[in-house]
Amino acid sequence: MTKETAITAISDYFDTGAFTDELAGLVAFETESQNPDQAPELMRYLREPMTDRLSRMGFSCEIHANPVASAHPILVARRQESADLPTILIYGHGDVIRAQQDQWREGLHPFRLKEEGARLYGRGTADNKGQHLINLAALEAVLQTRGALGFNCCVVIETGEETGSPGLAEFFEAHKDAIGADVLIASDGPRLQPGTPTLFMGSRGGLTFDLVVDLRDGAHHSGNWGGLLADPAMILAQALSCITDARGQIRVPEWRPESLTDDIRAALRDLPIEGEDGPSVDEDWGEEDLTPTERAFGWNSFAVLAMTSGVPEAPVNAISAKARATCQLRYVVGTDPAEILPALRRHLDAHGFSAVRVDPCETGLFQATRLSPDHPWVRFVAGSLTRTSGQAPHILPNLAGSLPNDVFADILGIPTVWVPHSYRACSQHAPDEHVLTSVCRDGLRLMAGLFWDIGAEETPR
Numbered sequence: 001m002t003k004e005t006a007i008t009a010i011s012d013y014f015d016t017g018a019f020t021d022e023l024a025g026l027v028a029f030e031t032e033s034q035n036p037d038q039a040p041e042l043m044r045y046l047r048e049p050m051t052d053r054l055s056r057m058g059f060s061c062e063i064h065a066n067p068v069a070s071a072h073p074i075l076v077a078r079r080q081e082s083a084d085l086p087t088i089l090i091y092g093h094g095d096v097i098r099a100q101q102d103q104w105r106e107g108l109h110p111f112r113l114k115e116e117g118a119r120l121y122g123r124g125t126a127d128n129k130g131q132h133l134i135n136l137a138a139l140e141a142v143l144q145t146r147g148a149l150g151f152n153c154c155v156v157i158e159t160g161e162e163t164g165s166p167g168l169a170e171f172f173e174a175h176k177d178a179i180g181a182d183v184l185i186a187s188d189g190p191r192l193q194p195g196t197p198t199l200f201m202g203s204r205g206g207l208t209f210d211l212v213v214d215l216r217d218g219a220h221h222s223g224n225w226g227g228l229l230a231d232p233a234m235i236l237a238q239a240l241s242c243i244t245d246a247r248g249q250i251r252v253p254e255w256r257p258e259s260l261t262d263d264i265r266a267a268l269r270d271l272p273i274e275g276e277d278g279p280s281v282d283e284d285w286g287e288e289d290l291t292p293t294e295r296a297f298g299w300n301s302f303a304v305l306a307m308t309s310g311v312p313e314a315p316v317n318a319i320s321a322k323a324r325a326t327c328q329l330r331y332v333v334g335t336d337p338a339e340i341l342p343a344l345r346r347h348l349d350a351h352g353f354s355a356v357r358v359d360p361c362e363t364g365l366f367q368a369t370r371l372s373p374d375h376p377w378v379r380f381v382a383g384s385l386t387r388t389s390g391q392a393p394h395i396l397p398n399l400a401g402s403l404p405n406d407v408f409a410d411i412l413g414i415p416t417v418w419v420p421h422s423y424r425a426c427s428q429h430a431p432d433e434h435v436l437t438s439v440c441r442d443g444l445r446l447m448a449g450l451f452w453d454i455g456a457e458e459t460p461r
């Protein structure tokens with residue numbers, strides 16, 4: 001039995017339609033974690049398809065209540081072969097973002113998988129059901145071929161990632177000794193380009209907050225009071241204009257990272273940023289002295305997610321009382337998250353905007369993490385993927401998006417290597433979410449090859 005046998009087995013799993021059928025079964029669970037009515041569905045996802053599959057593969061499964069009372073359960077499955085072997089931790093999330101059912105294209109339904117040409121449509125196909133299914137199926141192919149994995153494996157499937165993974169950090173803090181993993185190998189997010197495997201080793205952090213200008217009770221007639229009453233929307237717009245310049249370059253001094261060092265620049269230098277299908281990058285937007293790749297992966301970005309004053313759908317002739325913008329900073333390693341809002345407060349005050357309130361939002365904070373592209377585990381995984389696919393992967397120090405990677409990197413203190421199985425135009429977090437069949441098939445083969453190699457070769461210790 002050889003690595004080639006395992007890779008042939010996993011190719012057959014895809015080519016016979018078994019992968020698509022199994023993914024369709026997972027997509028049918030309406031696991032929206034942002035919708036309180038679907039809480040039973042989250043438990044059912046862990047109890048039925050995940051526990052069934054992992055038990056069949058010789059894992060002992062336990063579903064844990066979340067340490068945060070209102071938050072969702074966490075499945076821990078363990079397959080122990082020998083205390084002398086390394087332990088690989090695999091993570092995935094069974095919950096999905098809101099379905100947005102009425103916004104999907106005619107003929108598509110978020111919870112009914114549909115194959116159309118080279119695509120599989122359905123909520124969670126990319127984020128994250130398709131990705132953890134690929135990894136579990138690849139593990140099974142190695143197990144069936146070799147009769148053992150050749151390593152110990154711990155699989156953690158949580159169900160609250162789309163609400164900011166509440167309780168996940170507390171859970172790992174309490175269970176870190178029992179988990180005792182040597183490395184995290186997991187899959188989420190997109191490849192840089194669909195035809196080339198990608199590795200990333202961390203993510204940017206994200207902090208969401210509201211800027212509020214709340215001047216008085218109720219609106220007042222714009223004829224009688226215009227020119228006499230301060231306009232909250234104008235004050236808010238002026239305040240926003242001091243946070244960045246006209247091309248979005250950040251002006252808050254503490255928000256400008258100092259971690260874009262020469263080695264990170266070198267790692268990013270030759271990576272492509274534009275794939276097929278996605279919108280084209282606005283070359284004259286963002287930090288002027290940086291390349292687009294450095295802007296997305298090596299720098300912080302500020303965004304206004306939504307803003308309102310008065311009633312935009314039904315304007316009236318009145319000076320409104322209140323204006324609000326929901327804003328976000330995506331930040332790289334080196335920006336202290338505890339200092340982000342105090343620094344903004346000082347900046348607004350210094351520019352005369354003391355009337356603008358900064359309200360932190362309760363959810364949506366992930367920490368920034370990063371691992372050197374030269375780490376031995378990165379080299380091991382990259383070497384395996386290169387041998388299986390015949391081409392070197394794109395290697396990113398961190399993803400531009402955010403993940404609960406700090407739980408693994410900081411609490412467990414282990415290296416983290418992510419091998420994403422989606423692509424940038426997959427409409428993740430939007431209607432018409434899908435994966436590419438070519439990337440799914442390739443991902444299955446790459447992961448079967450990687451798990452084979454981990455069980456066959458000397459791994460980093």
Ligand SMILES: [Zn+2]
Binds near residue numbers: 097127162429
């Ligand atoms: Zn997501």
